[in-house]
Amino acid sequence: MTRHTKIYWAGFAVLMAVLIVAPLVLPEFWRRFLTEVLIWGLLAMSSDLLIGYTGMVSFGHSAFFGLGMYGAAAALLMVSPPNLWLAIGFGLIGAAGAALFVAYFSTRLRDIYFAITTLIFSQIFYVIIFTWTKVTGGENGLIFTRPHFSIPLLFDIRFTSTTLHWFVLAVVTGSYLILRRVTQSPFGMVLQSIRENEARTRAIGYPVQRYKIVSVMLSGIFAGLAGVLYAVQNEFAAPDFVYFVTSGDTVIFNVLGGIGTLVGPIVGAGFFQLLRELMSRVFGEQFPYLIPLGFIFIAMIIFLPQGLLGFARRWLNK
Amino acid sequence: MDAVIGFIQAIPLDLLIIQTVNGIVTGMILALVASGLTLIFGIMDVVNFAHGELFMLGAYLGVIVVAATGNFWLGLIMSALVVAILGAALQVVTLRPLIGRDPLNTILVTFGISLILQNYALWQFGTVTRKITEPISSYFTLFYLQYPWYRIVVTGLSAAIIGGFWLFLKYGKFGVWIRATTQDRVMAQAMGIPVPWVFTGVFAIGAAMAAASGVLFAPLGGVAPTMGLDWVLKAFIVVVVGGMGNLGGSILAAILISLLEAYASIWVDPSRAVIVSFVVLILTLLFRPTGLFATPK
């Protein structure tokens, strides 16, 4: 074991310990807050695979998140009693489908055009969900009950906010470990090579578009997983989440926290939500917190483009 | 095939013509918005996410000036001027530092600007839709409708602005500077052309075009802080369909998409008619990803 590995896993263990104990000592509001930060963090982390590792900025994550959410909603409404695993399954399939659709068209175009077309496609999904009232509940969305955590024939427990937090933590941590493996695998190396110099990667002989499609799909699946978790936690699905704003927020978390670090975006999500909470407490609910946050965002791009955790980027990826 | 022809023949001619006129009206406004966007992208390689917000701000400024002076045309000119200056300031402060960096940074920064502008508008003006009364309230009879002259005027004005700009590009001194900078940024500098200021100027012009469209559109649709996003989305579609950086293509694409949407509105709810533009986009990406009207240049 290298020294780096030891420190890394020690740090990881400490962080996990803190996050596991947290719900036991925090008041209800902050408990839910922390869980939501983890969910948004997962969404942002999924986006990091594209932005930080493949070099593609996506404004379409609201679609993947939203379809994960609505997929879960469908499962939870169709089957009685509501089944957690079915919800996850439906959500992932929905998100994967959206990702495949978006990937097929958007990956034909490079860079800037990719960003624009992901934006347009996610708005297409928004319009469809918003107007197809019969299936999606339109403007009002869907309401359902939270499923139990059950494994057939073994046990069946209801979620409390604490146990739900642990479940979310487990899913997010698992996702992080999987994504970390992916970025460090040969596949991940090709993605990074695409980010560094796409033309050269293609010249060497890699089917770049195929790699991009897989990257978008992986990213979309984990974003969908975040959507499922959100649905399970909040017991509703609404078209607002499929609206562009969610994609925009995701990109903000990425830039704030530091792209290409996987953990950075989670920190970015936390930083954003904390600032927002702080501002609403100090200045009142109506205060347009996005204005100062917007300034911070722009300042970061100009002066600190590597983000809050950017300094640790190489270390986190070793 | 016969069924299709029969279907088309069943549409009353007057309805078809009315929708054609409507399509051209919105098409020209959209063309003006998209022109500004294409300009900024074609010359500076910047995707201006905040373009819709500049459109929205222009509309609000129009509301304010018209409320204060009662003169619509003054509102139009002042709005364009103020937003041009704002655009120049934004470019100098946030975009100039990014020249030479990965162009993706400019998308992020303009996105940040759009956030700030949109939330500022929400905060200052609230969610209630404002209106500007049309400067010309006379009508003419188009079949069974009383059709507002103002709509025709808007079309003409948009075309005039675009045309005027095209002439400026072709014959004016700054037009030559802009074209030289677009073709070869390095040699333009070597010839003494102050390229950083050319960029600022171009951004200001694009912003002014967006603002003017906003004011022109305001009497037709009302002014709300969120109007920017819908328009910029359509403008992006237009720009991709018309060919990035292709001014003529953007105009044609804008009119095409608006016409198709106007025709679609004959059968479906206008909020669903927008799907037409998505279909056109998807088809373009499938078969002519460089743009339907892309010419080699």
Next chain:
Amino acid sequence: MNAPAPSSEPLVQVENLHTYYGKSHILHGVSLHVGRGEVVGLLGRNGVGKSTTLKSIIGLVDASQGQVLYEGQSIITTPAHRLARRGIAYVPEDRRIFRYLTVMENLRTGLDRGGVTEERKAALLDKVFTFFPVLAERRGQAGGTLSGGEQQMLAIARAMMLEPKIILLDEPTEGLMPRMVSQIAQIIELLHNENVAILLVEQNVPLTLAASQRIYIMEKGCVRHHCAASELDVHHPLIKQYLGV
């Protein structure tokens, strides 16, 4: 007109210039100078850094170390477009005229400067059309439709529009027919007679030796030899050493 500076002070002075391209060290401490109205030749094989030297002077390439002085003042951080207006004109390798602008518009990019009266502009155009009658004929045509030789003339004419004190000429005869090569030699002489300094980068040794007063020879990013042009001829051992195959 400005009073001419004492002829002892060089117009352009490059001191110990170092540049990098990414991690590659291109210029390893280049030093040279060009006096007012002088024609100075810069010889060397491909890739030794001649073009980079020119680009560093006009500010299109950043230097990591060293100094570039123009009329005694440091210009190392001055942006290219300001230098062009202060009298440094650059005619690059492969000409790089604006292909989609007409000949006239190409000339206008240099002509339309602040503080130049209409009469002076007309006089400048006249002069350039006298130097290059073929450009007068083709003034409404797009730059890209001109032949190689005509484009080279346009590139030089365009530079003349700036009324420069020094022209940085990068391989003007490359790819030209022999007849055009002698025309370039004539143009260089005409410019020299107008007291315009020229820093001439060339592969054509006889033309350079004939046109220049002094010669610098470069190899691997620095100046290896410096002497009067009269001291060299085509068969000189140094020429064979630094430019031979």
